[in-house]
Each structure stands twice: as C-alpha cells, then as structure tokens.
Amino acid sequence: MFEIGESARKHGYTGQEISFAVMHYGGMEPIVDRYGRPAQVFVGPPHEGALKNDWIEVMVRLGQNGDFRCFHAMHVSDMYSHLIPRD
Numbered sequence: 384m385f386e387i388g389e390s391a392r393k394h395g396y397t398g399q400e401i402s403f404a405v406m407h408y409g410g411m412e413p414i415v416d417r418y419g420r421p422a423q424v425f426v427g428p429p430h431e432g433a434l435k436n437d438w439i440e441v442m443v444r445l446g447q448n449g450d451f452r453c454f455h456a457m458h459v460s461d462m463y464s465h466l467i468p469r470d
C-alpha cells in the first residue's frame with residue numbers, strides 16, 4: 384500500500400500527481416529523513432506530458448506496518464534536479 388501523509392500535500396499536489404511521479408520517476412536516490420530513517424527521493428512528472436521543468440520530488444519511506452509512506456512532495460528543488468534525466 385502507498386500512503387500519502389498530510390505533509391506531502393502541503394504544496395498542493397494531489398494523491399494522483401504524487402503517485403504518478405513515483406510510478407513514472409526519471410531518477411531516484413536513497414536519502415535519510417530528518418529522524419535518521421532510510422528513505423528514497425523520486426523525481427518524476429506529476430502527469431502525462433509534463434515538461435521536465437514541471438517535475439516534482441517525492442520522498443517515501445517504509446512505514447512501521449510495511450506500507451510505503453510519502454512524507455514530502457514539491458516542485459523539484461535544485462538539490463534533486465540532477466535526478467531529472469537529460470536527453
């Protein structure tokens with residue numbers, strides 16, 4: 384299961400946009416969340432046909448019950464723009 388927390392919605396992205404970006408990611412890398420837990424950042428389009436300057440970064444970690452929990456989603460920042468594939 385894929386759970387989207389309220390903190391991931393604060394930048395206005397819908398659950399559908401967040402899920403689409405993860406399922407169609409162009410790049411990802413392991414990170415550590417603010418509590419020291421392992422997580423992944425995915426960079427992908429929020430919808431079909433999105434331009435690469437409209438991509439979002441989505442951070443996901445494994446929850447206590449074995450589900451995946453999205454805790455962050457926003458327009459891709461400079462910190463993760465290197466994960467956008469270059470054509």
